Amino acid sequence: MPGAGGVRVATAPRAELPGCQVLIATGCGRPGHLKRALSAGVRGCVPKTVSAVRVAGIIRTVHAGSRYAEPELAAAAISAGDSPLTVRRPRCWN
Secondary structure, eight states: OOHHHHHHHHHTHHHHOTTOOOEEEESOOOHHHHHHHHHTTOOEEEETTSOHHHHHHHHHHHHTTOOEEOHHHHHHHHHHOOOSSOOOOOOOOO
């Protein structure tokens, strides 16, 4: 999921299916990535290490209209605050 590319890929189904709820399973749980994903409309983010039983419950939670983020990652995202840096934009070299 790192970077804007991962979020774009994860949210692409919503363009075709507006009612689609997106849940990301990631091995890279960083506060900034979680914030970007949630602001893009992703409904949940879980680490890949979560058991299948827990994932099933989280899918039900997201399907019911709630959001889900692993508590430790959510706490880190809240305490990190907003980044003082601007989003990096690609340059056009002509």
